[in-house]
Amino acid sequence: MTTETKTTPTDAHLELMRHAVGWPKMYRNYFATCPGDSDCCEWDKLVDAGLAIRGRGPSEVLQYQYFHVSEEGISALRRAEGKGEEVTT
Numbered sequence: 001m002t003t004e005t006k007t008t009p010t011d012a013h014l015e016l017m018r019h020a021v022g023w024p025k026m027y028r029n030y031f032a033t034c035p036g037d038s039d040c041c042e043w044d045k046l047v048d049a050g051l052a053i054r055g056r057g058p059s060e061v062l063q064y065q066y067f068h069v070s071e072e073g074i075s076a077l078r079r080a081e082g083k084g085e086e087v088t089t
Contacts, residue, residue: 007049009076016042017051017069017077024081026074030055032064043067051076 009017016039017023020031033039035058043065046052051073055066069077 007051007072007076009046009049009051009073009080013042013046013051014077014080016046017073020052020067020069021074021077023077029068031067032057033067034058034063035065040065046073 016031020029022028031039031043033043043052043054046069047054047067051070053068053070055068056062057065
């Protein structure tokens with residue numbers, strides 16, 4: 001028998017995820033940051049926790065690394081905001 005554990009993001013991580021999705025309307029889902037920035041390091045932690053996914057970038061043309069909040073991350077954000085589990089993006 002396995003027990004599912006849900007990752008609880010920090011307040012700082014919740015703020016990054018809110019910004020990425022345009023909370024509370026949730027009209028987008030991306031965050032662009034320069035590699036090596038403190039935000040990039042925090043997004044890497046969210047990726048490791050399964051709360052975000054790494055998008056495209058950086059390249060010779062595109063200097064930014066994009067991140068997106070995963071479905072699990074959106075669920076965690078909704079739980080933190082008291083909105084339950086439903087996901088309507």
